[in-house]
Amino acid sequence: MKTVAVANQKGGVGKTTCCVNLAAELGRQGKKVLVLDIDPQGNSTSGLGVDVSNIRNSMYHVILDETPPTSAIIPSAWEGVWVLPATLDLAGSEVELAGVMSRETRLARHMNAMKDFDIGFIDCPPSLGLLTVNALVAADSLMVPIQCEYYALEGVGQLMRTVSLVQRYLNENLKLDGVVLTMFDSRTNLSKEVAEEVRKQFREAVFETIIPRNVRLSEAPSYGKPVCYYDPGSAGSAAFRDLAEEVLERWLDQ
Amino acid sequence: MKTVAVANQKGGVGKTTCCVNLAAELGRQGKKVLVLDIDPQGNSTSGLGVDVSNIRNSMYHVILDETPPTSAIIPSAWEGVWVLPATLDLAGSEVELAGVMSRETRLARHMNAMKDFDIGFIDCPPSLGLLTVNALVAADSLMVPIQCEYYALEGVGQLMRTVSLVQRYLNENLKLDGVVLTMFDSRTNLSKEVAEEVRKQFREAVFETIIPRNVRLSEAPSYGKPVCYYDPGSAGSAAFRDLAEEVLERWLDQ
Numbered sequence: 171m172k173t174v175a176v177a178n179q180k181g182g183v184g185k186t187t188c189c190v191n192l193a194a195e196l197g198r199q200g201k202k203v204l205v206l207d208i209d210p211q212g213n214s215t216s217g218l219g220v221d222v223s224n225i226r227n228s229m230y231h232v233i234l235d236e237t238p239p240t241s242a243i244i245p246s247a248w249e250g251v252w253v254l255p256a257t258l259d260l261a262g263s264e265v266e267l268a269g270v271m272s273r274e275t276r277l278a279r280h281m282n283a284m285k286d287f288d289i290g291f292i293d294c295p296p297s298l299g300l301l302t303v304n305a306l307v308a309a310d311s312l313m314v315p316i317q318c319e320y321y322a323l324e325g326v327g328q329l330m331r332t333v334s335l336v337q338r339y340l341n342e343n344l345k346l347d348g349v350v351l352t353m354f355d356s357r358t359n360l361s362k363e364v365a366e367e368v369r370k371q372f373r374e375a376v377f378e379t380i381i382p383r384n385v386r387l388s389e390a391p392s393y394g395k396p397v398c399y400y401d402p403g404s405a406g407s408a409a410f411r412d413l414a415e416e417v418l419e420r421w422l423d424q
Numbered sequence: 425m426k427t428v429a430v431a432n433q434k435g436g437v438g439k440t441t442c443c444v445n446l447a448a449e450l451g452r453q454g455k456k457v458l459v460l461d462i463d464p465q466g467n468s469t470s471g472l473g474v475d476v477s478n479i480r481n482s483m484y485h486v487i488l489d490e491t492p493p494t495s496a497i498i499p500s501a502w503e504g505v506w507v508l509p510a511t512l513d514l515a516g517s518e519v520e521l522a523g524v525m526s527r528e529t530r531l532a533r534h535m536n537a538m539k540d541f542d543i544g545f546i547d548c549p550p551s552l553g554l555l556t557v558n559a560l561v562a563a564d565s566l567m568v569p570i571q572c573e574y575y576a577l578e579g580v581g582q583l584m585r586t587v588s589l590v591q592r593y594l595n596e597n598l599k600l601d602g603v604v605l606t607m608f609d610s611r612t613n614l615s616k617e618v619a620e621e622v623r624k625q626f627r628e629a630v631f632e633t634i635i636p637r638n639v640r641l642s643e644a645p646s647y648g649k650p651v652c653y654y655d656p657g658s659a660g661s662a663a664f665r666d667l668a669e670e671v672l673e674r675w676l677d678q
């Protein structure tokens with residue numbers, strides 16, 4: 171499985187929105203996709219419409235070696251999309267993980283069990299703690315959603331420092347080869363300036379597709395639906411169709 | 425000093441925007457205000473225009489008892505507003521704090537040194553880790569910005585659980601008496617539904633003033649200015665003037 175960590179410690183930049191909507195779009199196009207939710211908020215899990223009340227095994231149990239991934243992964247309601255869900259018990263795990271052996275590789279050691287999937291997206295929390303580090307160690311590629319606003323640009327340096335530490339000590343194969351510009355508002359100069367700056371800094375790592383600010387993207391999660399099933403005619407849905415095409419080319423050789 | 429923690433583990437809901445703009449507005453109205461930045465991203469520090477390159481002492485040194493607050497607090501460029509800045513070294517502090525004695529009260533023990541200020545706002549990171557817990561232990565009141573979107577509503581339960589643990593074990597005086605609705609978009613039903621749900625759940629804790637989505641609020645940080653100095657005629661600035669009035673009444677008995 172091609173494994174992509176979707177991370178940025180800046181909050182609210184579109185990490186979950188990218189995971190949910192890219193997964194659904196690639197699933198519709200015939201790929202077998204896994205969304206791994208390692209954020210205690212569990213937004214990818216609920217954004218895909220999964221009902222947590224009847225979940226017994228989850229990401230928490232996998233990273234604490236209490237259950238293999240195969241007994242935690244469940245199908246979603248959407249064609250080609252499965253979920254390794256996050257539940258509330260994940261919230262306490264960073265403290266629990268702090269004291270265990272090889273705490274940074276707890277997820278990586280289980281990736282072999284997921285090789286039947288074409289691609290996996292790991293939805294990270296807005297921090298650079300042990301859960302995000304576990305995702306970076308388990309991943310081949312890093313996708314960084316960057317909101318087209320000032321604070322989001324500021325935080326990129328911190329993320330880069332963590333990434334190079336992970337590459338040096340834990341996962342030398344990790345590539346930062348996917349930057350996505352999100353919440354782009356064509357009416358403001360701010361969006362254009364941030365987009366220009368990001369392209370200057372990350373060059374060909376930046377996807378051509380820009381995700382516009384689009385209210386349909388923020389409405390879809392309240393129905394537990396990816397946008398391509400909620401409003402396929404929306405600008406948000408069209409953007410994720412385009413982005414999925416680029417992901418197919420860049421990461422799945424098509 | 426009246427101490428208000430501004431916290432919500434959901435990312436990008438307006439925590440920093442509330443701290444920076446409320447502080448500036450109250451400073452203009454003659455109050456002596458302190459912004460304590462305990463988020464390693466340091467967005468409140470830069471949003472107030474503070475240049476971090478010449479900072480020696482910061483929040484990191486205060487919570488690790490290396491320096492008293494008085495030698496870390498600096499004046500901002502804005503009338504009546506001082507800052508206890510965050511710098512990058514704060515990023516590693518959660519791991520460092522995990523092992524020290526009384527790790528949850530590191531900030532609380534220094535609050536006495538800040539009694540000359542009328543009010544302090546502690547800008548928290550998007551997580552419920554040790555830095556946010558330190559802020560909750562040090563605070564009298566908790567302000568929770570809630571973005572008028574679906575995922576932001578989902579996370580409130582987790583925040584409440586952490587708050588009641590803090591009230592039970594570490595700070596029985598902590599009151600959740602300030603909920604602010606942010607990024608309200610009057611064109612969408614989603615905003616209205618979320619606002620209604622939040623008022624139902626938190627009743628009189630919710631401020632009357634609603635902060636509208638307003639591009640001036642996202643532009644101001646790139647100039648290092650609070651919105652009342654960047655564009656005082658904007659809807660964003662007017663909303664924070666109104667919110668400041670409510671804060672004076674509710675927390676400063678005026």
Ligand SMILES: Nc1ncnc2c1ncn2[C@@H]1O[C@H](COP(=O)(O)OP(=O)(O)OP(=O)(O)O)[C@@H](O)[C@H]1O
Pocket residue numbers: 180181182183184185186187188209213294295296352353354381382383384385387388389391406433434435436550573574575576
């Ligand atoms: N392009 C967009 N247009 C409009 N709204 C969007 C867009 N992308 C995301 N949103 C909304 O903005 C909010 C933040 O997005 P999202 O939750 O995906 O970010 P995140 O980075 O996963 O947040 P966190 O840091 O809390 O994990 C959500 O309410 C989401 O529905």
Ligand SMILES: Nc1ncnc2c1ncn2[C@@H]1O[C@H](COP(=O)(O)OP(=O)(O)OP(=O)(O)O)[C@@H](O)[C@H]1O
Pocket residue numbers: 179180181182296319320321322434435436437438439440441442463467548549550606607608635636637638639641642643645660
């Ligand atoms: N009412 C608003 N209208 C438009 N933009 C806003 C508004 N409030 C905040 N913003 C912008 O939205 C983004 C998120 O806001 P902000 O950084 O204050 O949230 P936060 O909760 O502090 O984020 P984090 O969880 O990363 O600390 C910022 O780019 C900010 O400028």
Ligand SMILES: [Mg+2]
Pocket residue numbers: 185186187209213214293294295
């Ligand atoms: Mg998320």
Ligand SMILES: [Mg+2]
Pocket residue numbers: 439440441463467547548549
């Ligand atoms: Mg912030």
